[in-house]
Amino acid sequence: MRAKKNFFLPLVVLLLVGVLGCAMTDRLAGRRSTRSVSVARQVATRTPLPTFTPTHPATPTPLPTLTPTNTPTPTSTLTPTPTDTPTPTNTPRPRPRPTEPPHEAQAPPSQPTPEYQFSPEPWEGQWNGGLAQIRGKIRDRNGQPVNGYFVQARCGGTVLASNPSGINLYAPEKPYEPGAYDMILSSPLDPNSMCRWEVRVVQASSYEEAKNPGAPSLSPVGYCDLSWGEMSICFANWRKNW
Numbered sequence: 001m002r003a004k005k006n007f008f009l010p011l012v013v014l015l016l017v018g019v020l021g022c023a024m025t026d027r028l029a030g031r032r033s034t035r036s037v038s039v040a041r042q043v044a045t046r047t048p049l050p051t052f053t054p055t056h057p058a059t060p061t062p063l064p065t066l067t068p069t070n071t072p073t074p075t076s077t078l079t080p081t082p083t084d085t086p087t088p089t090n091t092p093r094p095r096p097r098p099t100e101p102p103h104e105a106q107a108p109p110s111q112p113t114p115e116y117q118f119s120p121e122p123w124e125g126q127w128n129g130g131l132a133q134i135r136g137k138i139r140d141r142n143g144q145p146v147n148g149y150f151v152q153a154r155c156g157g158t159v160l161a162s163n164p165s166g167i168n169l170y171a172p173e174k175p176y177e178p179g180a181y182d183m184i185l186s187s188p189l190d191p192n193s194m195c196r197w198e199v200r201v202v203q204a205s206s207y208e209e210a211k212n213p214g215a216p217s218l219s220p221v222g223y224c225d226l227s228w229g230e231m232s233i234c235f236a237n238w239r240k241n242w
Contacts, residue, residue: 114241118149118201118219121239125224125231132193134224135182136236138165138201145179146240149218150210152202153183155195160185161202161210169207189232197224199236 118138134153138146147166152159162181163169186193201219204210224234 116217116219117242118238118240120219120222121237123222123224123237124235125226126233126235127230128232129189131187131189131232132185132226133182133187133233134162134185134197134199134236135180135233136238137177137179138181138238138240139179140240145177147178149181149240150202150204150207150215151181151183151236151238152200152210152215153185153224154198154213158195159211159213161204161207163207185226191228193232194226194228197226197234198222199224199234201238 123136134151136151138149138151140146145166147164149165151162151165153161160183162183163176165181166176166178168174168176185197199222200217202210202215203218204212204215209215219238222236224236226232226234
């Protein structure tokens with residue numbers, strides 16, 4: 001074991017001497033020459049790192065655009081108020097009318113009996129500058145002329161009477177229009193004859209009785225309103241009721 005140690009010791013010393021000698025030689029040589037010496041260094045080649053292909057991020061799908069809509073405002077609903085149900089009433093049913101026997105033919109109802117025996121019919125008037133007169137005709141209900149009745153006219157205190165209808169008072173033998181009568185109030189025309197004359201059919205057997213203010217009336221009173229320049233003749237017609 002000791003022999004091996006003695007063998008390695010001189011070997012180590014020789015190596016150290018060789019190294020120091022080389023170093024001194026190099027230093028001396030460096031001082032003598034200024035030429036640069038390129039020292040080639042071997043650089044260890046690095047293994048290239050693996051390359052990664054960049055992955056593009058996924059394009060986000062655009063969300064659909066929502067169009068805002070007007071949400072109707074809810075309206076308040078009125079709660080119906082209960083109404084009173086009317087109480088049904090008993091409606092009377094129509095009863096069938098009893099069947100009546102057919103009526104026998106009857107005469108039309110009779111007309112009411114007039115108060116007077118004579119009634120005035122429509123009267124007319126006209127103007128005549130030569131005289132004042134009241135005249136007319138008396139007929140029955142069938143339109144036939146009636147003879148022999150007097151007509152009285154009165155204005156204030158003046159009372160006049162006509163001839164009997166259908167008879168000429170002054171010449172009874174001469175013909176006269178059937179049913180006609182007349183009274184001359186004035187001829188020529190006298191302004192005093194312009195008056196509101198009361199005219200009526202009276203019961204009389206003569207002219208003197210007919211112009212009596214108290215002669216019984218056979219008709220209501222009618223009026224002939226004579227006026228100067230408008231009416232001087234009055235046509236007063238009468239109808240005999242029975």
